[in-house]
Amino acid sequence: MYKYDEYDHAMVEARVAEFSDQVRRRLAGEITEDQFKPLRLMNGLYLQLHAYMLRVAVPYGTLDSRQMRMLAHIARKYDRDYGHFTTRQNIQYNWIKLEDAPAILEDLASVEMHAIQTSGNCIRNISSDQWAGAAADEITDPRPWAELLRQWSSFHPEFSYLPRKFKIAVIAADEDRAAMRLHDIGIQIVEKDGQHGAAFYVGGGMGRTPMIAPLIKDFVPLDDMLSYAEACLRVYNRYGRRDNIYKARIKILIHELGADEYRRQVEEEFKHVKSLGIDPPKAEFDRIAAQFAPPPLDASAPDAIDRSDPDFAVWVDQNVAAHKVSGHAIVNISLKPIGGIPGDASSAQIDLMADLAEKYSHDELRVTHAQNIVLPHVRKADLYAVWQALDAAGLATPNLDLISDIIACPGLDYCSLANARSIPVAQKIATRFSDLGRQKELGELKLKISGCINACGHHHAGHIGILGVDRKGTENYQLSLGGSGAEDVSLGTITGPGFDEDGVVDAIERVTDKYLAERTEGERFVDTFRRVGMAPFKEAIYG
């Protein structure tokens, strides 16, 4: 876990003091909402449908138990006893009072957290693989590089007013658990001739114009990574469209320039940037990396799991993943109880997860882009105790990556940008497919719902995606099939005319029935879709 140094502390404390004064002036009527809005957004404070909403950054989704308990404390003291974990590995609070915002930021700063750059046209929270440091398939822990990018991008004077928001993900495994190629910059740490380097994918994204990031550079030496990122941003900052918000993301620039021309300009810029010396000295990077040293795990710990409790065995099979160290496992805590609100957790549940992390997971937790929580370093011998505690708290739903493990944005129940509700649709689908045997029969099926074209619910990347739209004042839902945010990245294709709330649930049932009828041995839903195409599914849906 990275620990703030004196500069981090000074920066965050200065920002808390600055924003506290801005809030005071706003409440005193000394500044208008037009003047205040950009200031509050720089501190993650939105005004949503029912109240102010505060988005708190969780860098690359990594937390310790002290920080997690602070999130519970904020939910309990300042909000309505719950928080909502987001697809950017952050947490949002839906009922914040403006007058409480300074105190909340002070509380966050006391545990080395903040809400800076969780909004606005700047570089947002750097996201990463939620299994980083634990995954059996990674070539290194990507988080030191994510932390380096966090430090570089925090208050970067040149990139505080970009044409549009900018999202970066860093992974270090071939299995992409972070939707890396659907980011403005996706970085994969790769190995070549025994050396690690960074593959740069630039110009991906979702929103109203979804695009998969093309490979811009297959191997950037890690000593050059920051300079190369700086060059990528500089070209965008210079030529990105500031005249049209719908064409302002880097994906549009690269699409219009062409990847080859963008690459040429980046390479030219890189030659200049590299001379500026922004890449850290090795000693500084080593200082950061040392804070992500693997926890002291006992590789001789027992590898066997007592599966005599059948409910526990089901959970182990679905929600527990292989750890790189023998005798240990990665625990995935589903925040998707059947009929619940995807990503929501009560303060008591957040506290419990913090307790379990402290006792069983070397004090570490992760937030996933799929709105779940991970305990990354659990001894297999402790799994039963962890499961019992989770089960008692309603946190042991064994549905990871199944159809009820739905990503859903807050939608029209909370969000001022939304056109339709997402959560009730997620609840109805999960309830329709509540039978676990049926879910497991369907296998891996990633269903994602957005309540508007901004695609916070990642519907373009869903094996099954749902987009809520407003059709003459009525909620309507478009269905798409065949998307993926993983290493087999693809964008979904719309099936045809949309449905009402119940109609889209029925349509999904027809789609899954068709899949079961069409699939061959070992095929996931998305594999079958890619093999047989849209036609049979369209026929099943519309007749």
Next chain:
Amino acid sequence: MKLLTGNDLKTGFVTWWTGADWSLHIEDAADVGEAGEAILAAEEGARRVNAPYIIAGEQTPDGPRPAHIKDRIRALGPTVRPDLTLKPADPAAGDWVI
């Protein structure tokens, strides 16, 4: 009818113009008719409410109701958390929203 709504400056809560002041309850909302823009300008000056705006509404036996679903949800609260709405004890409170 036309309704004037916004979010309270301090709390961010949804608020409705009653004809003389602001209320959290849609039932208290007044038809602002053609006076909406003038009230809006005056209230923006008073800086108690954020980003007030005028919406279409309709009078019903139960009181005024916003015409558009977004403002109906604003008036009630999140449909998925009836316990957090203004009428948590009334299971029928949201029947008019969707």
